[in-house]
Amino acid sequence: MFGSVALLADGLHMGSHASAIVTRSSRVLLCFSAHILLDMRTPAALAAFYGEVRKTLECVYDGRISDLHVWAIEPEIYAAEAAFVSSSPHGIDDYYNLLPSKIGIVHITVEICHCPSSGCKTH
Secondary structure: OHHHHHHHHHHHHHHHHHHHHHHHHHHHHHHHHHHHHOOOOOHHHHHHHHHHHHHHHHHHOOOEEEEEEEEEEEOOEEEEEEEEEEOOOOOHHHHHHHOOHHHOEEEEEEEEEEOOOOOHHHO
8 A cells, every 4th residue: 555655656746847847848938939929129130130131132223122021930040021113123033142141031022013114212
């Protein structure tokens, strides 16, 4: 009889340790993923990042970005969506290849809108 009580107590002891480990791991994972999902960077960091993407895409070709969204999919790894208005549009790969790898965009969706006149940057 005392042997079964010892086994039961040992099982409860091990179960409480396992549940503490799972609870701690869940909390760490929740905090880690919340920073990514909620994009908890400072406004200055976001502005600099958007500025880098905008500058890269608008400086090479005649045109402007009319809509830009960038979000984190992992730490320092981003996806983006950009709408580009240009009088002389290029291929999507041309825009993707302009992005420097240092900014960490691994997936981008580009919408290219044709502007019939030159000087689309001012419209």
